[in-house]
Amino acid sequence: MSKNKPASFTPYFTEDDAGQVRTAFLAAGHQEGYASISELIEAATLREVRRLARKYNHSRTWDPAPPGTLRPGQRTREEQR
Secondary structure, three states, X not given: OOOOOOOOXXXXXXXXXXXXXXXXXXXXXXXXXXXXXXXXXXXXXXXXXXXXXHHHOOOOOXXXXXXXXXXXXXXXXXXXX
């Protein structure tokens, strides 16, 4: 998990996906070295961010987007279509 002061994000999962995340953590999280479900979600997210940077940003880290850049909350049903 990040050693710096954490920034706050709230990932949204469907009920089924949330159940899978919880079950994966309970079944294997400690064996994989995750101390918390947040640590598992953070590690998975950062792996994906690095993959996206390799693919779309010439393997360079992204310039950080400041807090408040993103609209809060889930996308509307219309936006998801």
